[in-house]
Amino acid sequence: MRKATVIDLFSGAGGLALGLKRAGFDLRAAVEADKWAASTYRKNLGEHLIEADIQKLAASDLLNFAGLARGECDLLVGGPPCQGFSVQRRGVDEDPRNKLVLEFLRCVEGVMPRFFLMENVSGLMSKRGRPFLDAVLDRASILGYKVHQAKLDAADYGVPQLRKRVILVGELTGSSASFFQFPAPIVSADNYKTVRSAIGDLASPPEDGSPHPEISNHAREAKLSALNRERLKYIPPGGGRQDLPEHLQLPCHRNNPLHRHVEVYGRLEWDRPSGTITARFDSFTRGRFAHPIEHRSLTLREGARLQTFPDDFKFEGNREEVAKQIGNAVPPALAEALGTAVMQALSTMRAVPTKRPSPRTLAESEQITLSLQD
Template sequence: MVNISAVDLFCGAGGLTHGLRKAGLRVNVGYDIDPVCEFPYKYNNKAEFILKSVEEIKGVDLVKHFPEDHIKVIAGCAPCQPFSNYSRRYSDRASGRSFYHSSKWKLLDDFARIVKECMPDIVTMENVPQLQQHEVFEKFIIKLKRLKYFITFYEVNCQDYGVPQTRRRLVFFASKFGEIDLIPPTHDRDNYETVRKTIYHLEPLKTGESSKTDPLHQCSKLSALNLRRIRASKPGGSWRDWPEDLIAKCHTKSSGKSYSSVYGRMEWDSPGPTITTQCFGFGNGRFGHPKQDRAISLREAALLQTFPEKYQFFPPNESFAFTKIGRLIGNAVPVKLGEVVGKSILNHIQQRS
């Protein structure tokens, strides 16, 4: 039997690691700069957590996590905000810096540096599809090809693999042994996972309430105005369905008319929207519950990210920062997508055995 060990850079709360483990890979350690990640990562994955920036990690740090006779895998998901369309249009413009010279891009450069210093057998990365459009990604590929890696990458519709979201992601592989094929889709339009299948069974909540049996099943409190707005909202609709007196002034301007997906309700029998770091806010996207007059809870967001229902994000009987946990959930790689990555790597290794 082939022995495989993995290290997860930018590990967050453990979505990618949990998926890799479900596929059958052993993940020895996760690195992240956010101390809030430590409990969920260690508790749910029984792996070591190291609080350290990728900029400070050296190849020699990672080598010690790999037994000599194991195939070595480095996995990671560099924070995707630098590559998003929003960041490209606004963030660096506002700071007065050139977008392509932003320090945010250095994370991918550091990832390539670590690969060169450690020379694992396999590298995998998950990110937003927009990354393909940027020079930094081309340079990343060139660097790894110079190290004699075989490169493949795929733009994945996550619905095709059982993730109940309209979410597209870039999945990247590099291997010393040959090109890695992504496993075939497991779902199609006839059997996509839906919001109903994913969260319908959870107990009803009112705005601002928390479950007595599951503290993560807690939703943010709506203002009186937003409560009126959600009551006027239809599943799959938008603020355009509201009476005129409920419409925000910013949406009456030409610059705001295109933002039709904010202040929206999900639909029971469709996949949900892409879960983001602001998924607990009704006004931040189509994050209204399909039936109940509230935004989705943190547990519902985690389930839509395909975390198991028993996945713990904070120590039992301890209070937690709602927005920080929401950020961890929104930033996570969907567990089922991590499992797809793991199965693709295992197939690749088995084919060469």
């Protein structure tokens, strides 16, 4: 029996792909527009990647590259850029990145996989993101997909990080039957993996900021100022800007305990999971990203470990570019759990005689209109 096939959109550095590969999937095609993320993906996962803007690719291009016909792909996955839906984001609701969610659905229509999986931030369920979520659900239903949705915390699946994400899984069964179930948590909140379990064994990076001779992507923040080093001396494990003496606080933080950025200038705790690793975890001024005891920000390798990337997974680009790749990735451990659940559903689906619906033609799909695209 052939291996189950997957096409990966908005692939980034490959966290989702790595987890799916571990779950047994055959990675047939991937798409990523960022050159450094694409370089990282190729270095670690292979050459089956199209470096292009997904908005300029036809679904037929994806299928030809993957060597599949419409309706043959087992799983189409993607994590469309999500900053436009972030609950932390300020400003108007209009953000060009939001409509990339609809680009994902355009590819679902063109590929018609047996399953699709889309990952996004919790804000997709917020007032700002809900119209796009409803559009996805409506169009998927018209195409014949039964869609499961859940908000999962990566910590429940062995990731040493509190990271909540919305996961949508659509299945095309051809009947009222449903085969997919979200994976049950593998650890309880009392037994979450901790920062210590993830990075406690790593040697301290060289004091001079040079790369560690044996551990890739493991160097100190080169631009850490003397003032910020002084601030770090006052911040205990689990502490943050509220622990700074007044003369070391930013003017906007002084006598302002309700300031919205409560996690900035924060230090991790050894025996708890980290908070969400973001695209700017490379600086403790951006969140709770200081080492638990050393007076420095996390290294890129430490962030990668908190995301469950293995040490032999090497990232390409400068510090800021690599931090973005790591922070935007789906943790491979979570991806593997989801991939295993889809694989189990595929196995059950193949064993049960059901009639799959005939894939719509692209012309028919194009007649399905969305007000968000008008």
